Amino acid sequence: xxxxxxxxxxxxxxxxxxxxxxxxxxxxxxxxxxxxxxxxxxxxxxxxxxxxxxxxxxxxxxxxxxxxxxxxxxxxxxxxxxxxxxxxxxxxxxxx
Numbered sequence: 001x002x003x004x005x006x007x008x009x010x011x012x013x014x015x016x017x018x019x020x021x022x023x024x025x026x027x028x029x030x031x032x033x034x035x036x037x038x039x040x041x042x043x044x045x046x047x048x049x050x051x052x053x054x055x056x057x058x059x060x061x062x063x064x065x066x067x068x069x070x071x072x073x074x075x076x077x078x079x080x081x082x083x084x085x086x087x088x089x090x091x092x093x094x095x096x
Contacts, residue, residue: 002025004025051080054080
């Protein structure tokens, strides 16, 4: 018997069979909910993932910055974007 939110009716005497059916219906609904594994899979599919392989830039920028310094920053940003996209593509491929 599926869970019926209208039961038990207010001021009605308790009936063991009806209550048991309600608890079993709730238990079935809980069992249909997401498990921790499925939640982790969903999070990982949408998350960028670990990008520890991208090293720090360790750059001291002069004032005004040189073209080479700005290019180093742009290159590092591109490296990070590629790493983030790679992680997302792997996660998407694994969830397909």
